[in-house]
Amino acid sequence: xxxxxxxxxxxxxxxxxxxxxxxxxxxxxxxxxxxxxxxxxxxxxxxxxxxxxxxxxxxxxxxxxxxxxxxxxxxxxxxxxxxxxxxxxxxxxxxxxxxxxxxxxxxxxxxxxxxxxxxxxxxxxxxxxxxxxxxxxxx
Amino acid sequence: xxxxxxxxxxxxxxxxxxxxxxxxxxxxxxxxxxxxxxxxxxxxxxxxxxxxxxxxxxxxxxxxxxxxxxxxxxxxxxxxxxxxxxxxxxxxxxxxxxxxxxxxxxxxxxxxxxxxxxxxxxxxxxxxxxxxxxxxxxx
Amino acid sequence: xxxxxxxxxxxxxxxxxxxxxxxxxxxxxxxxxxxxxxxxxxxxxxxxxxxxxxxxxxxxxxxxxxxxxxxxxxxxxxxxxxxxxxxxxxxxxxxxxxxxxxxxxxxxxxxxxxxxxxxxxxxxxxxxxxxxxxxxxxx
Numbered sequence: 001x002x003x004x005x006x007x008x009x010x011x012x013x014x015x016x017x018x019x020x021x022x023x024x025x026x027x028x029x030x031x032x033x034x035x036x037x038x039x040x041x042x043x044x045x046x047x048x049x050x051x052x053x054x055x056x057x058x059x060x061x062x063x064x065x066x067x068x069x070x071x072x073x074x075x076x077x078x079x080x081x082x083x084x085x086x087x088x089x090x091x092x093x094x095x096x097x098x099x100x101x102x103x104x105x106x107x108x109x110x111x112x113x114x115x116x117x118x119x120x121x122x123x124x125x126x127x128x129x130x131x132x133x134x135x136x137x138x139x
Numbered sequence: 140x141x142x143x144x145x146x147x148x149x150x151x152x153x154x155x156x157x158x159x160x161x162x163x164x165x166x167x168x169x170x171x172x173x174x175x176x177x178x179x180x181x182x183x184x185x186x187x188x189x190x191x192x193x194x195x196x197x198x199x200x201x202x203x204x205x206x207x208x209x210x211x212x213x214x215x216x217x218x219x220x221x222x223x224x225x226x227x228x229x230x231x232x233x234x235x236x237x238x239x240x241x242x243x244x245x246x247x248x249x250x251x252x253x254x255x256x257x258x259x260x261x262x263x264x265x266x267x268x269x270x271x272x273x274x275x276x277x278x
Numbered sequence: 279x280x281x282x283x284x285x286x287x288x289x290x291x292x293x294x295x296x297x298x299x300x301x302x303x304x305x306x307x308x309x310x311x312x313x314x315x316x317x318x319x320x321x322x323x324x325x326x327x328x329x330x331x332x333x334x335x336x337x338x339x340x341x342x343x344x345x346x347x348x349x350x351x352x353x354x355x356x357x358x359x360x361x362x363x364x365x366x367x368x369x370x371x372x373x374x375x376x377x378x379x380x381x382x383x384x385x386x387x388x389x390x391x392x393x394x395x396x397x398x399x400x401x402x403x404x405x406x407x408x409x410x411x412x413x414x415x416x417x
Binding site: 140175177191193196201205237242243245250254255 | 279280281283318320322323324348349355356357358359360361366369370372373374376377378380409411413415
């Protein structure tokens with residue numbers, strides 16, 4: 001059994017930028033040489049989340065609509081009054097989505113469905129450089 | 140320390156079929172002989188999710204209502220225009236629920252509350268055979 | 279590689295009591311002496327959840343409003359008819375939030391953002407003593 005952490009960085013546009021990071025995570029797994037275990041994907045920060053969905057334009061639009069329904073970008077939030085940074089909706093969407101995901105793997109391959117991609121959701125109201133930690137535990 | 144993956148298959152009816160899989164997961168844990176660690180339950184596919192709630196008829200009804208509120212089955216989704224398969228609501232509910240759950244265990248027993256069951260939620264619009272991966276890491 | 283479980287207990291006020299438990303989790307990690315791996319935080323029970331957000335009064339208010347929007351405390355739920363305990367809204371919020379979170383760590387320090395705190399959300403309709411399991415796997 002062994003454990004590794006590797007940090008990946010993504011430049012995002014913010015404002016509900018939904019980025020398919022599946023291949024990047026799979027690359028870390030392949031390079032690790034670990035064959036069986038779990039991959040945990042974790043986004044550092046409080047205005048982004050990690051989820052899975054079928055990464056195609058229609059569903060990207062539908063998910064964007066869902067986030068807008070849960071925490072509308074035009075509404076007024078108490079967080080904005082605290083800091084004056086107008087990204088209360090980003091924080092709420094991030095808490096709702098969650099920062100992490102754990103995926104089992106066997107023979108060096110994650111148990112993802114064909115239409116199940118790992119997606120970084122950047123909800124902030126401006127472009128960001130995002131750190132994603134890929135943790136692998138296994139043998 | 141050791142790691143195992145075991146795949147369980149469930150035949151579901153789809154259309155928000157909520158299935159209590161706690162005993163099946165506990166069986167894998169017991170057979171593994173591992174005493175202390177984590178169980179990760181992961182559903183393969185983009186139209187199902189894993190959650191925990193008290194598995195009784197009233198709450199099953201309430202959770203069904205929640206999913207209908209989050210992503211109504213009668214609404215129109217962009218995903219449906221992409222593929223013509225009319226299950227956009229299923230994908231959104233799955234992304235909202237998340238595909239995985241990690242539960243610590245000690246003395247071969249998961250730290251679940253008495254009224255806290257592991258539930259497979261199949262949101263697809265037709266019956267499916269679902270693969271659930273039970274990953275156990277521990278000693 | 280090694281694994282430990284430690285249970286922490288928190289007295290809560292219930293009714294959407296949002297408690298910052300980050301330092302308590304970090305203390306368990308420091309005392310474990312494990313330098314690299316994952317921390318899984320899991321709440322036992324079906325009326326509480328674990329999430330992360332920036333723990334400041336404005337966002338605490340905003341998150342409270344989100345939970346009220348998702349499952350209003352004044353609405354009628356089928357669960358209440360089953361048990362007569364009037365906390366259907368608590369169960370739904372807990373299932374929505376999820377009971378666990380997995381965070382990678384390196385050099386004995388969790389990869390949390392500066393404004394990303396681990397929050398125990400107690401949604402029950404009365405004060406509770408809550409058990410939180412902190413599981414650490416690593417080397």
